[in-house]
Amino acid sequence: MLSTTFKGRMSMCGGLTICLIMLISTTAHGQDKPYFVTYSHDLEEPGNLEIETKTALARPDGGNNYGATAMELEYGTRAWWTTELYLDGQATSQDSTLFTGFRLENRVRPLMRDHAVNPVLYVEYENTSGADKTILEVVGHDGQADLAGPNGESRKEHQHEAELKLILSSNVRDWNISENFISEKDLGHDPWEFGYAVGVTRPLKSAASGHTCTFCAEKFTAGAEAYGGLGDTFALTMRDTSHYIAPLLGWQLPKGARLSFSPGFGLTDTSLARVYRVGLAFEFEQVGNWFHPSQGIASSKGGNQ
């Protein structure tokens, strides 16, 4: 059972965030799939800003229920280059609520044409504490034991990490198939750690309806992703690694909002038994124009026609 204090903190933070974002949201629809760990080759449209919260809810063996949220600010710098800032935090039942760090990430698409397999290069710098529980990737020998310690202890551990990913992604008919190869290096003396994520999604209906709707089948995307660790350079083995499989469901809401849900199931003893993920995204179109009044006015006139 979740404690009343814990539930109160989570719902208050979530409610405030959603209210703030809805107040200023405008209509725009990103191309994103409902993946939580896997990346496809979709990049943010140039000039657009997407704000997304990705929340993971779980209970590790020997630990308490927790909710960890990563707030993601994703900006389309160019059609081939997307920049992101993540702000991470978590609340643990019968423990505390704390900010756990930030991540800076860039994704670059080296090929300007669409191919059967589209590569994207991903570079990230992480400055987080050991109390970070967002599970945005699983590498090395990551396991549920890392998530079970009290916040007072785990927050003392500081992680400065660089992460590189090779993202390969294909759109075949209306399916998206994505594979990610992950390598992560603590900038101290820890070894390189490796991981993977693979995913597949498809909209429930291909053609759009000729009328505005919220519950039409084409507004929903379903799929699944699998992810896990592949050991590190000290022990390049699958022993004591975590692996998950997670069905996905995404719902494109009005006003440029998108809701995603995914129950994940651990496949090894090292993994969490279950992890529930909820994502809520809002996209803001052409935020660069907000700082150029003449273009902003032209844009809003166009939008009202």
Add this chain to the structure above:
Amino acid sequence: MIRRIPAIFALLLCVAISLAAATSSRWLHVPEKDHARSNPLPANAETQAAGALVYRDRCMQCHKADAMGDGHKRPALRSDRIRTASDGDIEWFLRQGDIGHGMPSWSSLPEAQRWQIVAWLRSIQ
């Protein structure tokens, strides 16, 4: 060195003309197989209405509600370039985008929705 100046000038002129030609003949890059494709969806009001909604959600932020662009980097879609293109040319371009010049690839859209956009663009010319 002075004798080389006309040659360098001529070379730059050739490059500029080639670039201009490449820009204006975008459809020359479309593979023959794609160029020959016609819209598999019926050109009726329902298809066009659906295309208008997809356009509103995906394209309008750049190309504006009247599809006339911004007169600068975001080109008008009521133009000779669209009128003279085949259905397959437009669908191919939507799928490929022009990533180097700011137009995203819309290969992630279901194919049927790209054809619905094509039908709507035809209807507004």
